[in-house]
Amino acid sequence: MGERLLTLDTGTMRERTAELQGIKDEVERGSAKATEQQHAKGKLTARERIALLFDEGSFQEVEALRRHRATGFGLEDKRPYTDGAVTGWGTVHGRTVFTYAHDFRIFGGALGEAHATKIHKIMDMALAAGAPLVSLNDGAGARIQEGVSALAGYGGIFERNTRASGSIPQISVMLGPCAGGAAYSPALTDFVFMVRDTSQMFITGPDVVRAVTGEQISQNGLGGADVHAEMSGVAHFAYDDEETCLADVRYLLSMLPDNNRQAPPAVSATDPVDRRCDVLHDLVPTDGSRPYDMRQVIEELVDGGEHMEVHERWAINVICTLARLGGQVVGIVANQPRSLAGALDIHSSEKAARFVQFCDSFNIPLVTLVDVPGFLPGVEQEHGGIIRHGAKLLYAYCNATVPRISVVLRKAYGGAYIVMDSRSIGADLSYAWPANEIAVMGAEGAANVVFRRQIAAADDPESTRAQLVKEYKTELMHPYYAAEAGLVDDVIDPAETRRILIRSLDMLREKHAPLPVRKHGNQPV
Template structure:
């Protein structure tokens, strides 16, 4: 008989997971049994294997992320429709991804979580459609989206439809960028094209030992280049948090990681039309910061830890540093001043003397853009000797990368306050949100030195002939350095010429910043109409 023969028996279908029933009570009981099966998972061995790796299940992760009892799941009964290639008898509920919404600290958050127990979390057509729908709902509702990633990439058995599913995710990531906060939490492997979705989001969290991200895995690398590398050595949490800059945060275990995601969400607005949630603070707005007098040496060549300055200024000394392990010569962090969330960009004299280089410029530029997109005021703490000199920096495009930071600040319309603590030399001074690129208020401590370059270098250029002709060149050089400092680098030179709004006592820093932020809270800026800018890359 042929398949078109009307007398041929219908093809056999797999037995239902739960027997059907005819009456209402029976059908309700069947529904409950199906939902329990969907929530529990159909393979106890897979659950045991997940736990053996030290990993939680998708629903356990969601329970840690969201407020207790707040999760509303959607499409828990979804199944794939693919047949053949061994899938016809494997049609588990959820199709390997749990989607829905709940609350974090009472605010709505949308979430999807790959279930590695089902097809290794691989993405197929139904799986992708569930993610597309929850992303669309997050954008429409104007609420953050958190993805809990633990998947093996595209589902090979479904071919090109799986690849198309990724395209739909990437498109939505791009459309949501700057509209709602997007957070990717890496809790397992993420390889190939799947790694591009996290790269398109605002923040990437990783867990050491259990999560990896790479475009081509160790086997491909070994085949193509002959290099031997482990999964963690190629794309582990510390690699991306300290070397590539792909990950913003890295933690030792899943509960700590998810708790930090909750903390981050408490500092972010729901969307680009909202403001970050304020929080009452018992830290007095007019608290004097006496410790600052000893934390920052007057000698510009002596290093200090800028984190201690931030700790002294912000509410309760609490801040969330972003990209802590990457490009450590600049610090970017979220904190509160007077209960209001602010973004802090600061040079770090402990690392490379706080110079700007390629990675530091990229790191700061993206953070400035993030804060501007989500209405978070910017406070810039300046102690910068310039851009890092060197052949590698020039050949790898320090001009292009430094311009990214300049572009980001010039475009930012949120309230912007800059404070020069000590050095502010050359183009790096301009780039670090100086008055000339649009800072609303510019302050400095009386230890500031704002100039084209350091006094020693300036004297060597300006007085080169006089120094060479002197009977004692070194004595003449010291004299010229002293004169240059006295005439052009004294703490009030920039203020006298209207390039600073005030020179302030360091102990008043917290009060001045909070009062300035209050004044700027209603700031409004009109921009020229355009489709979008063309930033340097």
Template sequence: MTRVNDAQDSTPAPPETSIPQDMRSRVDQLHEKRRTVHDGPGEKATERQHAKGKLTARERIEALLDADSFVEVEGLRRHRATGFGLERNRPHTDGVITGWGKIDDRTVFVYAHDFRVFGGSLGESHAQKIHKIMDMAETAGAPLISLNDGAGARIQEGVTALAGYGGIFSRNVRASGVIPQISVMLGPCAGGAAYSPALTDFVFIVRDISQMFITGPEVVEAVTGEAVTHDELGGADVHSTRSGVAAFVHDDERECLEDVRYLVSLLPSNNQETPPVSDSGDPADRRNDSLTELVPAEPNRSYDMRAVLDEVADDGDYLEVHQHWANNVLCAFARIDGHPVGLIANQPQTLAGALDINASEKAARFVHTCDAFGIPLVTLVDVPGFLPGTDQEHQGIIRHGAKLLYAYCSASVPRVQVILRKAYGGAYIVMDSRSIGADVSFTWPSNEIAVMGADGAANIVFRKEIAAAEDPEQARADLTEQYREELMHPYYAAERGLVDDVIDPAETRHVLARTLEMLRRKKASLPHRRHGIPPM
């Protein structure tokens, strides 16, 4: 019996076909339109963009995504507005390029303002293209990245432009905590062009070419009489060091876009997926012998907490969020044993690591973000308390500090606390103590957990004894040491079940890796409610 595969193919060849001439003509027209759209508004406009040190929108997309992975959506769309000269200028794309592509072979959605077309300003069609790609990203469960270089609402289109921004804002909020939303500021962005990024999860900004403000310098001077430059009002350094709007700041567009790719590699595509695992080859049980020397035993001596992050993270590699703002607390994405984690740590080099208003807000936002996307939290504690003073009290340290407390208490992801040296007062509680829901708490043998430092505590507890002593200074020293030995020794909290173990600092990474592995399938039950009411 002859098998079909062995038989000669007797199927007659299909008749030769040819595309009708009118169809070929239409196909050629389509290719020509696409080529024209891809080439952009013209060489002079591109030269002006490059002269400002800026890439074009398509160059940015090419630098962001894997090679040849971008698929454009509605590239031939044009505005339909009439009046004020718009009817004579109807370029394709209408000033925004939208579509999807890949980053490390994972799907992402992107839109990029094209400043060469109407200054990247937003009109009705422009907004509808963004609405569509935002809806597609949410439906597909993939990150959304916006490359922002736009002058705000298109004045010639009036209220329809404003309504377009409203549609973007509502989608930003609807997708919040569902898919990662990343905004990259690559030009002057005013009004609604600044508000939408503020609603997203992460804001990147590039020095010299990028600004964000609600109203520009001209309006500020007209209303207040204050003369200010674009950068002084809303430049990269303003938003990365003072306002806290920008989480990442860069000097170069391509370097910035490379860091966007790195951030995406640490995040899940949506809140239903687990963060991507990447084996670096760094052993989970690698010892951290240098930590004993890096962290001084004396509670008042300073050191750089980043050196601890270097030791704990896979290959010492981590991505710090808000690196230049609220430096008394560090927030960073890293991997431990290949799995992404969120690291929160007090920084003794700034304000001795005390929590203040900005640090509380910075850490609270980071905790909420990690919790939304299923990223475990590791909290490294060395905190003397909340920063005292009338300035902090009058500006609402109680309310702002409560934001961090609320964030930790509401987080349902795996949570591990490590107390390196000291944890005093309410700040000990707020930094993810067992009492507010940390799954596991460890301390080093050098730790001190107490209401306050031994000196201050002894002055209060033994006030009368010190005053009555023949040598008050010697009495204060003796009673301070007594308080420290009885209530602040390293095993006091462990003996009462407030920490789970006192560990060798050299074993910190290994202990964290094993604990996080155990917690990987954690299931947390939360009460049914519409949503909580966090302190705002």
């Protein structure tokens, strides 16, 4: 494949067009043997993936006839069309999306100069057009035969990833190996999708790990989809097959704006905006020590109970998800009492901060559901830099200019209450349910500090402690204390939460909050 050249002899335009079409058909078919080998690995070809991603018949390829110009090292007789990268644009749900896809059948998808130049061009086109970019990654890294030219190609991709960040949505779909410096491009994008067993990401592979550290590990054990979805947090989504993965990429795109100058796409709400959520009265226990599943709360509040959770299996003590309220896209950040009682730790702070930052970049309003006992205590957390990592979430919220609404469902203690988009850091509206407890710390801990001497001097310390805890709760932790102090805008019926959120978001839709003039802030990293 790819060795035919357009003839230069005379002929009619019809004949030349027919010859051109023949070459393009051959390019699209590719090598039958290479296609069989790709399928034998349980993987689709680049063009099969593109067909699943885009609306039928909408894909327009760019530079299909591009070939490398390298000579020597065995490449002079192998100059296939496309050079192993399929690039172009099409529509997803009728909206323009750009893509580049590594074709593993050609040079193992390895990146060379022409290959990289094609990717640079499509990235520039996506940014200029103000449309999302989806990369379908299945490549063997830099093309060794082209030396430093291949490495420079990666540099150009990284620079464009960074320039496009916050301007257009960037999605990386990992469908094969991704090793070494190539892994940094997905890490610079907004979302990373992976497929189990067939996709891996790592900086140094198992052979190098074994040589340097003596550790024995497989490719999937080192950098497979489950590893990155559960342990490292590199992957936002993981799937069993490519078809399901690409279907969810389409679904995610349906909730994102084309660029940072547009609002997310709205749909007509089929779920009544004034629907009461009476089940919430029984779903959330008033006893702050009893766990419950915050996902059930989210499903009750959002349109049709549908939402797309980001990092579902990493840092599970906080939930970050995209959903719709009244047909409008929102980003929801919520503590998860089923894990670590909903306390914030290093990983959950990073996870939520990144999500808040993404939503703010693309004009997606934020709803924060608060039930947090504090930051997770412990030597490991302190030595790991919980102060620095917690500050990332604080910075992200304080820096966000999109509409921001918080709802305190139950407990909200200490610095974690402030960090979870409290009024004091700029939330536009703050609501609370009737069982809320907003305080510096829980009543037991507070009483032990405030009344330490009184308890120690009592004839019956335990009885005295219990009485003082009760008094502290009555005076400083009753549900209306925060409202009386102006720290929440209203104490609301849980069943009315959906209606109130939708009305509040409608009011805030035209919110404008200018930032100070500066190049950029120096956020904690």
